[in-house]
Amino acid sequence: MITARYLSLAVPLLALLAAARVDRSRAGVDRSRAGRAGALLAFLATGIGIAALDELARRTGWYTFAPVRGSYRGMPVDLWIGWAVLWGPLPVLLRRSLPLPVALGLLLWVDAVAMPALHPLVRLGPDWLVGELVGLLVVALPAQLLGRWCADRRHLAARTLLQVGVFTALLLWFVPSLAFEVGDGSWATVTELPRPVLLLLAQVALVLAAPALAAVREFVTHGGGTPYPWDPPVRLVTTGPYAYLANPMQTCAVALVLLTAALTRSSALVLAAVVAVAFSVAVARPHEEHDLADRHGGAWRAYRRQIRNWWPRGRPYHVGPAAVLFLDDACGPCAATWRFVARRRPVGLLVRPAAEADGVLWRAAYTDGGRSERGVAAVARALGHLHLGWAVVGWILRLPGVGWLAQLVTDAMITPPHPAGPRGGRCPAPSSASWTAPSPPSVRTVSPVCPPAPSPRPPG
Numbered sequence: 496m497i498t499a500r501y502l503s504l505a506v507p508l509l510a511l512l513a514a515a516r517v518d519r520s521r522a523g524v525d526r527s528r529a530g531r532a533g534a535l536l537a538f539l540a541t542g543i544g545i546a547a548l549d550e551l552a553r554r555t556g557w558y559t560f561a562p563v564r565g566s567y568r569g570m571p572v573d574l575w576i577g578w579a580v581l582w583g584p585l586p587v588l589l590r591r592s593l594p595l596p597v598a599l600g601l602l603l604w605v606d607a608v609a610m611p612a613l614h615p616l617v618r619l620g621p622d623w624l625v626g627e628l629v630g631l632l633v634v635a636l637p638a639q640l641l642g643r644w645c646a647d648r649r650h651l652a653a654r655t656l657l658q659v660g661v662f663t664a665l666l667l668w669f670v671p672s673l674a675f676e677v678g679d680g681s682w683a684t685v686t687e688l689p690r691p692v693l694l695l696l697a698q699v700a701l702v703l704a705a706p707a708l709a710a711v712r713e714f715v716t717h718g719g720g721t722p723y724p725w726d727p728p729v730r731l732v733t734t735g736p737y738a739y740l741a742n743p744m745q746t747c748a749v750a751l752v753l754l755t756a757a758l759t760r761s762s763a764l765v766l767a768a769v770v771a772v773a774f775s776v777a778v779a780r781p782h783e784e785h786d787l788a789d790r791h792g793g794a795w796r797a798y799r800r801q802i803r804n805w806w807p808r809g810r811p812y813h814v815g816p817a818a819v820l821f822l823d824d825a826c827g828p829c830a831a832t833w834r835f836v837a838r839r840r841p842v843g844l845l846v847r848p849a850a851e852a853d854g855v856l857w858r859a860a861y862t863d864g865g866r867s868e869r870g871v872a873a874v875a876r877a878l879g880h881l882h883l884g885w886a887v888v889g890w891i892l893r894l895p896g897v898g899w900l901a902q903l904v905t906d907a908m909i910t911p912p913h914p915a916g917p918r919g920g921r922c923p924a925p926s927s928a929s930w931t932a933p934s935p936p937s938v939r940t941v942s943p944v945c946p947p948a949p950s951p952r953p954p955g
Contacts, residue, residue: 496561496563496615496616499613499616500563500571500573500574500616501573503571503573503574503577503578503613504573504574504576504577505577506577507576507577507578507580507581507585508577508580510580510581510585511580511584511585511588514584514585514588514589515531515534515588517588517589517592518530518531518588518589518591521591526646528725529645529646529647529648529725529726530587530588530590530646531588532645532646532723532725532726533587533641533642533643533644533645533646533647534583534584534585534587534588534642534646535584535725536641536642536645536658536661536723536725536726537583537584537586537587537638537639537641537642538579538580538583538584539583539661539665540583540634540637540638540641540642540657540661541578541579541580541582541583541634541635541638542575542576542579542583543661543664543665543668543669544630544633544634544635544637544638545570545575545578545579545582545630545634546567546568546570546575546669546672547634547664547668548626548629548630548633548634549568549569549570549575550568551626551629552626553569555620555622555626556620556621556622557619557620557622557623557625557626557627558610558617558618558619558620558623558626559617559618559620560574560616560617560618561615561616561617561618563616567673567676568672568676571616574613574616574617581602581605582602582630582631582634582635582638583635583638583639583642584642586598586601586602586639586642587639587642587643587646590643590646590647595636595639595640595643598639599631599635599636599639602631602635603627603628603631606627607624607627610623610627637657637660640653640654640657641654641657641658641661644657645658645721645723645725645726648726651715651719651720651721652715654721654726655711655714655715655721655722658721658722658723658726659708659711659722662722666748666751666752667751667755670752670764670767671752671755671756671759671761671764674761674763674764674766674767675759675761675763675764677763678761678762678763678764678766679760679761679762679763680756680759680760680761680762680763680764681759681760681761682759684758684759684760685758685759688758696754696758699754700751700754701891701894702887702891703747703750703751703754704747704751705887705890705891705894706736706740706743706746706747706887706890707736707743707744707746707747707748708890708894709735709736709743709890709893710722710732710735710736710737710743710744711744712735712893713732713734713735713736713737714727714728714732716866717730717732717734717735717864717866718730718731718732722744724779724783727786731787731790731791731794731795731798733798733802733812733813733814734863734879735879735890736886736890737802738802738808738811738812738813738879738886739802739807739808739811739812739883739886740802740803740804740805740806740807740808741798741799741802741803741804742775742780742804742805743807745771745775745804746804746805748771749768749771749772752764752767752768752771753765753768756768772805776804780804784799794814797814798812798814807883808883809882809883810842810882810883811842811843811879811880811881811882811886813842813843813880814843815843815864816864817843817844817845818843818844818845818861818862818863818864818876818877818880819844819845819846819847819861819862819863820836820844820845820846820847820859820860820861820873820874820876820877821847821848821849821851821852821856821859821860821861821862821873822846822847822848822849822859823848823849823856823859823913823915824848824849824850825915826910826913826915827910828909828910829859829910832859832874833846836877836880836881839881839882839885840881841877841880841881842880842881843880844877844880846877849915850915855914855915856869856914856915857869857912857913857914857915858870858873858912859873859874860873861873861874861876861877863876870902870905870906870912871892871898871901871902871905872892872893872898872902874889874892875888875889875890875892875893875898876889876893877889878892
């Protein structure tokens with residue numbers, strides 16, 4: 496078994512070194528670096544995925560491992576690493592020679608030959624091939640897509656979604672499970688809680704995660720990049736959560752880990768959060784700031800003079816042209832929204848009647864530097880211009896599923912879609928008569944960076 500363990504680790508690693516040399520010789524420096532970044536991400540994805548697959552295999556009887564030293568939850572670590580290399584970074588580095596279907600077919604063939612040969616280290620059940628196919632489809636295939644898309648900078652939205660899945664699994668499952676294995680704590684303290692308490696805790700976790708998810712969206716839509724440090728945005732992002740905090744993803748991640756530590760009663764997980772903060776401050780932050788200063792120069796330095804790490808501002812930072820929120824001033828709920836926004840002195844936002852929009856609007860509209868939103872999403876974006884509390888509400892409203900449900904309720908119970916604008920009509924909402932008041936041409940508020948102009952009163 497010792498020889499089998501050595502070979503299980505050494506052969507994939509030697510093949511990986513050879514593949515890296517081949518990739519470096521065929522690509523330039525930048526493309527080779529991107530390939531290595533994609534390979535590393537694929538290794539992380541397969542490592543986490545294989546650990547989860549092993550948990551499932553023990554319950555289904557697909558396969559088990561002989562009890563040996565140097566194991567993680569019964570799986571030999573050397574076999575785990577070699578398996579993750581084989582399924583993840585190796586095919587990514589060879590992607591120019593191995594199309595994805597060919598790579599998956601070769602992985603199936605290699606595992607079909609190698610796993611029976613690893614007996615008695617690997618003990619196969621009667622349905623082990625089912626587990627093999629599940630692993631290839633659920634672990635290897637997504638990891639290959641993620642690594643290849645990252646290496647070639649393709650499918651930005653899809654690769655970001657896969658990254659979010661990998662980092663969520665790392666943060667909320669793998670790191671806690673590892674902390675429980677080497678330290679203290681248990682998932683049992685969570686699973687034994689009453690269902691209403693679990694529901695409340697899920698809502699707390701959603702609030703903590705909302706800024707991070709909104710920051711990811713800003714990276715994609717505004718920055719043209721992803722949260723992965725070696726696949727960053729190409730444009731400086733200072734909107735969304737970054738208008739309040741310089742590191743919203745890291746802050747939310749630490750908050751979620753600490754919440755998990757409190758629920759599972761794990762001091763080891765608290766230590767992991769402390770180590771993560773120390774690494775961020777001492778290692779990641781200097782590298783990140785040097786890179787951003789090189790790429791964005793004075794704009795980055797001006798931003799960092801106003802925005803801190805770990806402690807958010809109360810009011811948002813804004814620079815550049817103001818965003819615009821178009822509302823139908825003849826609609827009662829829209830006029831109420833106008834007054835609500837204007838009374839809170841939004842930063843970097845113009846509120847204008849729908850009649851000034853280009854064409855007919857059927858819902859509220861928000862525009863900012865070429866990006867636009869409609870309906871509840873538009874109002875949610877406007878909330879980000881008020882202060883931190885309302886910004887969090889806006890980020891929650893824009894979460895997938897939440898935004899769709901909020902729009903459905905708004906259309907059905909508050910104000911249905913209706914034409915407004917140069918050729919539009921009057922809002923059909925029954926309450927419009929009691930809410931409507933004459934509207935000024937616009938309400939303008941901008942950030943301290945841009946001096947505010949005198950503003951007329953909002954409707955009502």
